[in-house]
């Protein structure tokens with residue numbers, strides 16, 4: 422039994438003791454033909470962790486099911502970024518409890534991910550949700566086989582607060598796509614933006630070895646993958662935690678040289694977005710001209726309170742530099758409204774940046790206080806109704822510009838990697854342009870997995886239609 426501790430999670434050591442631990446995939450038949458069901462919330466990191474967890478489960482004999490009522494094991498991979506996830510997760514756990522009571526008394530219920538790293542969540546589980554079998558955290562996914570092989574039929578909590586090491590589990594992923602793959606390049610975050618819980622739930626910044634990353638990319642290419650997305654909470658910090666590693670710009674370049682057809686990366690922080698990075702993105706055709714560049718706020722006062730390390734002017738300068746150097750770059754962003762102390766004038770500064778940058782798209786949020794983060798105890802006297810009004814006004818502006826940027830594509834020919842059947846129309850395929858625009862494509866289904874030239878026939882706010890000539 423190990424429970425999380427926020428003070429421990431906050432600690433960062435100066436000296437560099439990251440060890441690379443190569444984990445032996447544990448194969449075992451204990452759960453042969455038992456069915457697992459995974460529900461994932463949160464960011465790409467969590468989506469990719471679920472692919473790793475699925476690999477671990479299949480090594481223990483489990484097979485996937487789409488129906489939670491049929492499952493022998495239900496695993497909930499959670500996100501802690503905003504408070505509203507809490508009710509969703511506990512609502513879902515209620516359904517799991519019902520299944521365990523009424524359908525399958527042997528059902529194994531597991532909860533993991535970023536909420537598992539929150540002490541308040543673990544306390545709530547220990548007090549009121551003892552029907553859960555296992556809670557484990559983001560630092561010990563590699564120990565899941567052991568936990569599952571030793572389940573005792575009562576609640577087990579195994580959450581580490583921090584870890585110095587990088588665990589390599591090899592090829593043990595069950596990837597959701599056969600064409601586009603996630604590749605972790607680093608774990609954790611040391612930025613400590615004052616509103617954000619990620620540095621506490623994911624721990625210290627730790628880069629993987631570039632040689633391991635490149636090996637993984639080459640293997641994926643061999644397997645027929647057309648696209649990789651390099652993952653990190655702040656990819657431009659890649660390598661900074663080690664003396665013997667290359668920079669993110671160099672890593673991008675080396676990845677480009679593998680010859681894989683498409684390379685993407687998320688998320689880059691505007692701070693320390695170097696000229697070298699921009700030049701390399703511009704230089705290689707297989708590095709996609711799409712950048713997610715979170716703004717958070719346009720007000721210098723709020724940016725400072727957020728601990729973002731850039732000013733409005735610096736952000737706009739960087740934005741323009743990227744637009745100048747990377748042809749046809751599309752840029753999206755994240756914005757928080759209603760941060761403690763945000764006045765109407767501060768909010769108008771944010772609108773001003775949106776008017777200047779005319780983003781291709783944006784994720785927008787109302788500030789959500791996260792227990793233990795500095796912003797949660799800042800004085801906040803803006804009423805919720807005012808924050809909701811700001812969010813609404815912001816979204817109107819964001820939609821206007823994303824519509825405008827999409828409408829420029831009408832009649833154009835663009836390259837689309839067809840990764841799925843369309844959600845809207847089962848007779849169409851869907852995929853993304855190089856600039857990360859979703860296109861539903863009328864074409865033969867044999868083109869699934871291919872990069873094809875598509876003529877855009879219609880554009881909407883969040884997607885486009887097209888056909889293959």
Ligand code: SAH
Pocket residue numbers: 502503616617618619653654655688689690715717755756757786787788789790791
């Ligand atoms: N590492 C990424 C962000 C990951 S979280 C980065 O630095 O850009 C994704 C987004 O959630 C953030 O960009 C931010 O806009 C939003 N977010 C994070 N904490 C939040 C909070 N406490 N309240 C509201 N939105 C938040």
Ligand code: SF4
Pocket residue numbers: 610611612613614617618619620654655690
């Ligand atoms: Fe959170 Fe900031 Fe780290 Fe992004 S960079 S994960 S917003 S602390």
Ligand code: F3S
Pocket residue numbers: 462463464465466467499500501502534535618619622623
């Ligand atoms: Fe959520 Fe954790 Fe990602 S808090 S956004 S799942 S790193």
